[in-house]
Amino acid sequence: MQFVTRAQWGARPSRYPLTYIGSTRGVKIHYEGTAVPVSLARPENHGQCAARVRAIQASHLANTKENYSDIAYNAIVCPHGHVFEGRGAHKKTGANGNSSLNSAHYAVCAMLGDSGLTTPTDAQLAGLRDAVEWLRKSGGAGDEIKGHRDGFATACPGPALYAWVRKGAPRPGGTTQPKPKPSAYEPFPGADWFKRNPRSPIVTAMGRRLVAVGCSAYREGPGPQWTEADRQSYARWQRDLGYRGDDADGWPGRASWDALKVPKV
Template sequence: MAKPLEASRLVQILRDEGLVVHEYKEWRTHNRNAKGAWGPINGVMIHHTVTEGTGSSVELCYTGHSSLPGPLCHGVIDKKGEVWLVGNGRANHAGLGDGDVLDAVANERKLPPDNEADTDGNSRFYGFECINLGDGKDPWPEAQKLAIERVSAAICRTYGWTEKSVIGHLEWQPGKQDPRGFTMSSMRGRIAKRLGRDPDGPPAPPKYEPFPGASFFETGRSSKIITAMGKRLVAEGCGRYEVGPGPEWTAADRKSYAAWQRKLGYSGDDADGVPGRTSWDKLKVPNV
């Protein structure tokens, strides 16, 4: 019986496989364990989101929606091939699927047709949502497919599984078509090749924008740094934008940054929306 990985172990194996990993909000304790079992684990399931845009897609997968609470997966793979971890434990991604498929995955046999929905998959599979509209036209960048390969290989490598433990949602639940745009047989071929060699090792540490000083953030300032800051605020759930974020420093940026300061525990004049060095360093705005 394969036990679920501890959060810290999951982060480590993904980074060791060469992936850039983002830990989103309180993902380490975010799960649906109160609603059912989590484990034993039998495999990895790949999905597409039917959305576009990293920030909104990651937030949707973290929070869920009115008819299906989050997390909706364990990780989101964006178009750049970076992984955003959004859940640790049972997640609402697989739903009911074919018990014969689960048996085949568990025993690494050829997959039978998925013609029944009689078995809970949320307890048995790690789920990764890949940002794609799923219309057959939205492209799958090579960086994104490489990340799917790496994510799957990292987990299979850890458990001693082969590529046969990786399936698509369309192979599990009748009526599903995800992931649409590449075949799972071709992806399993890629995973098999990767499992035949050593992991790539951790990627180079990400580089972040140094604090430009509080005076940088003034009305009329326009900079790519402000856009990058706004995207990070959105990713942290602090974005207060009706449009954007964009390169100009606006009241919406200030309101968003104030929300970030309050999230860090600041209040009153210390949460005035003007970046300070400590809060800026914690936001980790990527180099632009």
């Protein structure tokens, strides 16, 4: 992987601390969605790519409507296949459309536009796979590779790149996604499941994990019946992950659940 760190491309500091995220279901692929010059893909123009990443960050920091804390993407991939570190691994993205979508997947953006340079180069496709595999190894990303439009009303990542995603995001040469490995951990049962006051061995296993990581608010137990003590304990776990306000309300979400690693029952 041809990796370019934040320091190497000249990133500005985040406006405020980024939210830690333990793991995600996978990665969503984006494009810039504005005009990108075709000339950027020429080998002799790679020197322009760092400046383009700086410009993307500057535009995000200037966006008062979205109130971004930093560049929205976890990584950006140029037409020459270099992976520029954005927010980085274990940082919640700001690019997928809303808070729950941002918790569910990382975001990787290709330097492609809705006009001009619209078709990814082979080097760029290889770089996108490099970015995905880096986030799997270093950021706990799951096996999913999806487009921004999957779950959010947008044309992103454009027709050419989305067609590649739909094919399984193969590397040039035909390598596709590996088959998911069986997990040793309890899959997330869904946010609504907890709000139905479930009684289940899963609740006991969750409570034991919360005790093990030092987030217990239990006076007795934990046990199989979901209680207020479970919610308060889970809120402590969310705060340990860096969540604040409504994001630390004690109701489990997929990203925080995956980070807790509740053993299968």
